[in-house]
Amino acid sequence: MKPIFFKALKVMPVCVLFLLSLAYRVAFATDEIASPSELTDLQSYLTQALAENPQLDAFEKRYEAAIQRIPQASALPDPMFQVTHFVESVQTRTGPQENVFMLSQKIPWFGKLSSRENAASAEAEALWYAYQSQQLMLARMVSVAFYEYGYTQEAIRLTEENRDLLRKLEPIVEEKVRTGGDLNALLRLKVEIGKIDDRLQSLRQKRIAQSAKLGELLALPESTLLPWPKWAAPETVSPDGLSLVAAIRENNPELQMLERKISSAEARREIARLESFPDITLGFNYIQTGDPVVNPTTPDAGKDPWGFTVAVNIPIWFEKYDAAKAEALANQRSFESEYNNRLNALRAELSTSLATLEDANRRLKLYGDELLGLAEQAVENSRASYESGRTGILEVIDSERSLLDLQLLFWRAASDAWQQRITIQTLANLPILGTFHATQNNE
Known part of the structure; x- marks a missing residue:
């Protein structure tokens, strides 16, 4: 049975259909973004992408085109009007026949039009869910890129802090060298600062590349370097895996799209079965007769005869009809296999994301x-020990490097956790900016 949404397509105004086609966007987008400088949080990124991305607009237009195929599929064939003019009139006892007018209408066998309408409706529904799937895919790509951009932000910030702290040590080390200290300590410090500067340059170039990718997804008119995003560690x-598997079965638009393709294939099977039934053509004939010349007193002389006709095509090419049925069945089986394969892939992707999320949480x-607390204490201790002469510069450099590595690992885990949460929510078609519908535990 077709959903109420598609049953109402034929009576709804076009403007209402357009508003319904935008309903899913409203879940993410409320206002258009006026300037890239306003792109700060994830909500603003999603709003911009869902409002302006041209690939998403292309999917929407395909869906709108599919809706227009429904009334075409359910319409009767065009009637035929035929005029025959006799160059040499046929003489009859009532007068010469001059023109013949014929009007005919072909009527498909019972169920053919409704089956074609069902197939077109199911195909339109499949494109609707393909449109939703593209929205989710776009939201997922934007969100993942958003948090990757955020990690680069933290990496640059922490690396700059680490470099600045080491630079503050330079005057202390230089003073020790002037008073007879080991020159090698100063050289090692400068090498470490140089390596950090090199890492910073690479991170800044990475920021430019990430900003350009986000600009493409957001359909920004200029290749402007985006401001740093606002985000925090989650x-x-x-999430409860069993509940999410159930949500995927029920809500994932890719699966719903394949279900509609299966429904369309079932309707195509019915169409193929009905092709072996004859169609009926009803007609009306009108013969224009001139004034009689030979026997004007003949009864009904000069009158125009008319009549009805009924024609039936004879479906005798059984191999053609059997082949059409086999083709429709094979198409249906292919969509069923594709559905099962996609469900298995989504469950595997969910398991992978859940495992990655658990690792990020850990x-x-x-x-x-x-x-992090221990590493920060170690940095303070090593700096104090170096300034008092109880340890060398290598211990300070190692402790600073260890703290930076742990800080970067922490923010890498934070970015990974957000990205996997986004992945899980898009797989189950849950609100990206909301909470999980499944059971969740805050540790």
Whole structure:
């Protein structure tokens, strides 16, 4: 049975259909973005992408085109009007026949039009869900790129802080060298600062590339360097896998699209079955007769005869009809196999994302609650020990490097956690900016 949405297509105004086609966008987008400088949080990124991305607009137009195929599929064939003019009139007892007018209408066998309408409706629904799937894919790509851009932001910030701290040590090391200290300590410090500067340059180039990719997804008119995003490390969340699998079965638009393709294939099978039934053509004939010359007193002389005709085509090419049925069945089986394959792939992708999310949660807790505090204390101790002469510069450099590595690992875990949460929510078609509908645990 067709959903109420598609049953109402034939009576709804075009403007209402257009508003319905935009309903899914409204879940993400509310206002258009006026300037790239206003792109700061994930909501603003999604709003811009869903409003302006041309690939998404192309999917929407395909869906709108598919809607227009529904009334075409359910319409009767055009009637035929035929005029025959006799160059040499046929003489009859009532007078010469001059013109013959014929009007005929072909009527397909019972069920053919409704089956074609069902197939077109199912195909339009499939494109509607393909449009939704593209929206989710775009939102996922934007969100993942957003948090990757955010990680680069933190990497640059932390690397600059680490470089600045080491530069503050330079006057202290130089003073020790002037008073007879080891020159090698100053050289090692300068080498470390140079390596950090090199890393910073690479990160800044990476920012330009990431900004350009985001600009493409957001359909920004200029290749402007986007401002840093606003984001923070997430709370650890452990979604319920079984509930998410059920949500994928029920809500994932790719699966819903394939279900509609299966429905369309079933309708095509019915069409193929009905092709072996004859169509009926009803007609009306009108013969224009001139004034009789030979026997004007003949009864009904000069009157124009008319009549009805009924024609039936004879479907005798059974091999053709059997081949059409076999083709329709094979198409249906292919969509069913594609559905099963896609469901398996989505479940595997969900399992991978859940495992990656759990690992990111573990790393967030390990670095945030334990190791970062210890590394910060180690940096303070090593700096104090160096300034008092109890240790060498290598210990300071190693402790600073270790702290930077742990800080980067923490923000890598934060970015990974957000990206996997986005992936899971798009797989199950859950609101990206909302919470999981499945059971969740905050640790």
